[in-house]
Amino acid sequence: MHDSGYARWPGYVVGLGVVMAAALPAFRPAQLDAFPLSTYPMFARKIDKPRLSFVERVDDKQHAHRLDPGLVAGDEVMQSYRTVKRAVRQGPEAAKELCRSIARRVAKREKKEVRLRIVRARFDPVAYFVSNAEPDEREVIASCTSGRSK
Numbered sequence: 448m449h450d451s452g453y454a455r456w457p458g459y460v461v462g463l464g465v466v467m468a469a470a471l472p473a474f475r476p477a478q479l480d481a482f483p484l485s486t487y488p489m490f491a492r493k494i495d496k497p498r499l500s501f502v503e504r505v506d507d508k509q510h511a512h513r514l515d516p517g518l519v520a521g522d523e524v525m526q527s528y529r530t531v532k533r534a535v536r537q538g539p540e541a542a543k544e545l546c547r548s549i550a551r552r553v554a555k556r557e558k559k560e561v562r563l564r565i566v567r568a569r570f571d572p573v574a575y576f577v578s579n580a581e582p583d584e585r586e587v588i589a590s591c592t593s594g595r596s597k
Contacts (some may be wrong), residue, residue: 542589
C-alpha cells in the first residue's frame, strides 16, 4: 500500500499549532504573563521600575518605616502584598478600611496608638536592593491612626 503525505497533514497542523502556542508568550508584554504558558518575566525580561503598594508606619519623628508583612496579613510576604494590592485596586474606601483594620490590630497588640499609611510607589529594583534607594515616586493612598480615619 502506497502512503501519501495527505494522511499526515492533521499531525503537522497540530504540531505546528503547539509550537506556535508555546512561542506566543514571548511576543506579548511581560505584564500579560499567565498560566499555563509563562515566560517567567521576572527572569526573562526587564520590567522597568515596578509600582508596588505597601503599608508603612509613621513614628513620632515623622519617619516612615515599612510594616512587617506579619502585621499586615500574615507571615507570607506575598499574601500581605496581594492583600494591600487588592485594597488599593478596589479604591480609597477599601484602602482606608484595610489601614484601619491593621492599625486596630497593631495598636491592640502594642497597647499604644499607631499611625499607618498605605503607599503606592515606583521603585528601581536594582537601586533598591543594592543601595536601599528610596522610591522614584510615592503616592499615599490612605492614612489612619489606631483605626480612626485621618
